Amino acid sequence: MKTERRHDIDWLRVIAIGLLLIYHIAIIFQPWAMLIGFVRSDEFLEGLWKPMTMLNVWRIPLLFFVSGMGLYFAMRKRTWKQLLMERTKRILLPFAFGFVAITTLHMFIFQKYYDIPLGYFPHAGHLWFLGNIFAYVLLLLPLFLYLKRKENGRFRRWLSTIMSTPSGPLGITLFFVVEALVVKPPLFALYAETWHGFSLGLLAFFFGFIFVYCGQSFWQTVLKWRWLYIGLATVLYGFRYFVFATEAPGYLMAIESNSWIFGVFGMGYRYLNRPSKILSYLSKAAYPIYIIHMVVLYAGAMVFLPMDMPVLLKFIAITVFTMLLCYLFYEFILRRIAFLRPLFGLNWSQKKSKDPNFKAIPEKRIS
16 A cells, blocks of 8 residues: 655654743743743843744644644554553653653752752653643544544545535634633633643644544645635734734734644645655754753753853854754663653654654545
8 A cells, every 4th residue: 555654744743842842941031931930041031032932832733733633643553452552651751750850850950950959859840741642642532533434435435525625624723713702711822731731632633633633635725725814814913913912812922823733734745745854853852951951941941041141142052052952862861761751752763763744645535
């Protein structure tokens, strides 16, 4: 059976995690950084936050969508028992390990930087995302298994028809609008360890699965209408920026968020769906780097913030330090020491995985 690897989805996951690093570094230079447990610079780059307010409504939801897509591909060659075992190893194990051994490290750095008495406080930290994903797998797997058994049924054909028009993807945004109206988050982008983050992530995870389940129609639609979605998102962001000082009502931000995401999916499908050696390397490195990046980021802040240099140079130095040290830590420690690999979401051995996160799908399903 001829198959096609979805390289664009791999790329979007890598890009989203890269943006996450930049986003977290930018927080260090905001006056409210300490309120959410970040080391804070005494000098600020508040102008840096303006582009971040455009990213923060869609970067995390995008990862939830992509994670739901990944589960669809993973289900194609696994029984439900195999799937649960694989997700336990790749998600729950790194989450549990990170909860007690990784997030506590950057808290130690925070305490050291501010001369706070050292204390051990296990917490989810930035790994809350993994806990959510594992919960979604448990909650939605029975439904997904049912849909898999009915893959040639009328529901799938109906979905394919709905997603063949530009209003199809936008139509699912109604669920996100309702979520925002019901939950009423004080800040739309406040996802971490909130009911808003959990419910929005659940919707995105579910519809990520549905988008690939319904076949090629979704991808052809976002490809054809990508500029419509990006244009709508741009208008909504401009309205949010100039009228609401970047924090519009949640229902408007839900529409903006999904519009950006559908545009990004279309752009990715058009320009990124091709193999490369760089992607092959980065797609494996992204997950462990996500797990360790906060420790490295805090260490970089501790080194560079006290230095006598322009604040913009400090931002650049911390960015380079974080990316370089994450790469070195991954390349020379995490991927080479066998017992550490599964704790950071890697396979026990370095042999090529028989089941990458985004698995090939039959050509007849996408043509």
